[in-house]
Amino acid sequence: MVNVATEGVGVADExxxxxxxxxxxxxxxxGLTAAACLAHLGHRVSCVESDPHRLAMIRRHEMPIYEPGLEELVAKGRASGRLEFFSEVAPALVQAEVALLCVGTPPRPSGEPNLSYLAQAARQVAKGAGGDIVVVVKSTVPPGSCEALELVCAEEAAPGVRIRVASxxxxxxxxxxxxDFLAPDRVVVGAEHDDVSDLVASLYPPASPVIRCDRRGAELVKYASNTFLAIKVSFANEVAQLCDALGxxxxxxxxxxxxxxxxGPAFLRPGPGYGGSCLPKDVAxxxxxxxxxxTRTLLAAAAEEQNAHAREVIVGKLETALGSLVGRSIAVLGLAFKDGTDDTRDSPGLHIVEQLDKAGATVRAYDPLVHADLARGRRVDSVDQAVRGADAVVITTTSAEFRAIDPSKLAIAMEGNVVFDAAGVTDIPSWSxxxxxxxxxxxGTPLAFHPVVWTPLRWTNATLVPSGA
Ligand SMILES: NC(=O)c1ccc[n+]([C@@H]2O[C@H](COP(=O)([O-])OP(=O)(O)OC[C@H]3O[C@@H](n4cnc5c(N)ncnc54)[C@H](O)[C@@H]3O)[C@@H](O)[C@H]2O)c1
Incomplete structure (x- = not known):
């Protein structure tokens, strides 16, 4: 049974x-966000990171990922003594009542997530626990995973130690x-016992709306939420393709x-399709x-198909606009999967770079937050460097830097004049x-990839027919 308590949302004080x-x-x-926010909320947090490079960065007060406000919150947590970092699980577990598993669950080629990191982390907790502990799975895992992990933990735990697993x-x-962590739309807690459910709910900001359910239900909420968002994005792109055909x-x-x-308006924006570490993986x-x-998951399959098509349409339209992509110089602005992050996992921008490259174009790519050379030698350090002498420019994210591009300066810097704004950041009249x-x-820029021609309609005997008929 699902019990929804909506007491209003607010950012709790320390x-x-x-x-x-x-x-x-x-x-x-x-994990790093949860650790910093839990410390901010007043909990005592020990955070374990097994990647020595990531851990060394954190210890040097550098963030291994870009997330606005995170550096400050981590620094505050460390200064208050509420937040500590460890390389090993066992010493971090001393006195812990709860262990939050926040490890990756990347997709296997079949679409199923790879749960080996999670199982390993659960085993480490079970082995290292000096007393009873609640393990909370925050990673995205298929229904049934928490139940299975509880058995794994029971095998590894010392005699007399009880490990209960919640989602x-x-x-x-x-x-x-x-x-999002400090003012969540909702917190979902899946647990078999009320005391475990209460303990998990007590970690979050006190005003959070809490949805309590069984573990399988909680696990499914995450996949169903992301699949619904992916369907919304793909639907927006399907409507956008119709709009282009209709002008x-x-x-x-x-x-x-x-x-x-x-x-609701959220996620109903046309663009280059969804990407990132979560939506593609969770739809699969x-x-x-x-x-x-x-059971048949027909809508999820359609969302995937439309998402792949949305990327193809961009490359196809560009080819139509340029005549051919072979030997063309193309600037791709935006390599992260969206604005405001450095995450390039399954990013539309990176995918477009690869497709253009395969088609024989010369690509220069730029993203204000992506510093690693993931575009294999094609990454440059500024918009100016990317667009200089380009035949065409593709914009894939809504970065403020791209919004601020001066079209008259861009027109002078480019060799050609084609801009494909997949992110919708340009003011078409002033750029034209x-x-x-x-x-x-x-x-309303009907450069059709599959040439669809709009035939004006006229009334004949109270029926609309194509004007040529
Ligand atoms: N990134 C998101 O926006 C997001 C949002 C919601 C849910 N999720 C889910 O949360 C999970 C984590 O995602 P992420 O993006 O934070 O992954 P990530 O890859 O950025 O981070 C996982 C971290 O866990 C570390 N790790 C792995 N095994 C470990 C172990 N045994 N001990 C200590 N550290 C270990 C890794 O080194 C890595 O730093 C995934 O299941 C993901 O689907 C992600």
Missing amino acids: GAVAERRVCVIGAGYV SPEFLRESRAIE TDADTVLAGVGADQRV GFRAIGESVG AAGLTVYGVGR
């Missing part, structure tokens, strides 16, 4: 929670991770759709769950006035 001793395993986007999936968005504006059409309270995971229990030809996703 000290507003009953202090708990929490061990966080994994210092990535989820509390994480919903934070990269680039807004702290705000009308998708932002306006989707604003009209999203204004309905039953739908949702489908794998369906297959494992014999600067001599640039701007194409977008659903922005």
Whole structure:
């Protein structure tokens, strides 16, 4: 049974929670954010990171990931003595009541997540626990995982030590991770025992709306949420493709759709498709769950297909605009999967770079937050370097730096004049006035990849028919 308690959302003040001793395993986007925020809320946190490079960075007060406000919160936690970092699980568990597992669950080629890091972390906790402890799985795992992990823990634990496993999936968005952790839309707690459920709920900001359920339900909430968001993004792109064919504006059409309270405007924006470490992986995971229990996940499959198509459409339209991609010089602005993060996992920008490269174009790519040369030698250090002499420019994220591009300066710097603004950041009239030809996703720029021709309609005997008929 699901019990929803909605007491309003707010960012709790420090000290507003009953202090708990929490061990966080994994210092990535989820773990480091959770550790810093839990310390901020007033808990005592020991955070374990097994990657020596990541741990060394944290110890040098450098963040291994980019997340606004994280560096300050980690520094504050360390200065207060509430937040410590460890390389090994056992010493970090001393006195811990709760261990949060925040390790990666990357997809296998089949779509199923690789749970080996999680199983290893659970074993380490079970072996290192000096007394009873609650293990909370924050990583995204398929239904049934927590039950299975509890058996693994029971095998490894010392005699007399009781380890109970709960599910509390994480919903934070990269680039807004702290705000999401401290003022969540909801906290989901899946546990078999009320005292475990209460303990897990007590870790979060006191005003958080808590949804309590069984462990399988909690595990499924995460996959179902991300799959629904992916369907929304893909639907927006499907509408955008229709808008391009009809020569009308998708932002306006989707604003009209999203204004309905039953739908809501979030994630109804056309663009280069979804990417990142979560949506693609979790849609594939949702489908794998369906297959494992014999149900059909038709909408999830359609979202995946449309997402792949949305990327193809961009490269295809660019080819149409340029005549051919062979030997063309193309600047790709945006390598992270969205603005405000350095995460390039399954990013549309990187995918477009690869497709352009395969098609014989010469690519220069730039992203203000991505410093690693993931674009294999094609990354440059500024917008200026990327666009100089380019035949075409592709914009894939809504970065403020791309929004601030002066179209007249861009037109002078480029050799050609084609801009494909997949992120929807340009003002088409002023960019056109600067001599640039701007194409977008659903922005009434009907450069068809599959040539779809709009035939005006006329009335005949109270019926609409194509005007030529
Ligand atoms: N990134 C997101 O936006 C997000 C949001 C919600 C949920 N999730 C889910 O949360 C989980 C973690 O995601 P992430 O993006 O933080 O992953 P990540 O890869 O950034 O971080 C995982 C960290 O765990 C460390 N680790 C692995 N095994 C360890 C062990 N035994 N002991 C100590 N450290 C260990 C790794 O070295 C790494 O630093 C995944 O299941 C993901 O699907 C991610």
